Amino acid sequence: MSKRRLPYKVVYRKVKHPRIKITPQEIIVIAPSDEVAKMVYEKYKKKIDDRQKHIKSVEDEIARLSKQVSINPMSMTEFREYVLSKIEEYAPIVGNRPNKVLFRLMRTRWGSNSSKGNITINTLARYLPKHLIDYIVFHEMLHFVYRNHNKAFWRVIDELFGDHEKIHKKLSSYLYAIQERK
Secondary structure (H helix, E strand, O other), X not given: OOOOOOOXXXXXXXXXXXXXXXXXOOEEEEEOOHHHHHXXXXXXXXXXXXXXXXXXXXXXXXXXXXXXXXXXXXXXXXXXXXXXHHHHHHHHHHOOOOOEEEEEOOOOXXXXXXXOOEEEXXXXXXXXXXXXXXXXXXXXXXXXXXXXXXHHHHHHHHHHHOOHHHHHHHHHHHHHHHHHHO
16 A cells, blocks of 8 residues: 655635645645744644544545446435435434535535534535435434534444444545545
8 A cells, every 4th residue: 555645735825823724635734924834734743644644544445436436426406305305314313403404515524513503414425325325414413412422422323323433434435535536
């Protein structure tokens, strides 16, 4: 397995809080100068190294999946209908429904659940097998019950979907594979 290094780039902006953004494709440091960018990069070196290790650990899976990723994913209409049907299916289980369901391209995550009761689903999920879409939707719905990823949250996930760590590794691999195809 070859060592895969994420490209590093600096985006120069007048910002109050310089920061780092790690995507599956690159490391982006947002800072006003090279000097500040180097300090930010050094501050987040461990996080960057951890991401590099994670990518390396799923590299073979990424290569395999990028060959399998559907060139013809679900249409957005089919995808929306499928997600909304899953929300209806899971609402009685979690005892809540989202105020809004939003669909948008997300570079580093599959979904989110806001404090306003809205769920956002990554449009790239339309490339996934349905059982993984089901997992993403249920995961976000379960945040109505458990706002964080505590032991009780993972216990419910594991009861319904099996080992969440394996699922997360698969989802991570798919995210990289899909983004490599684009």
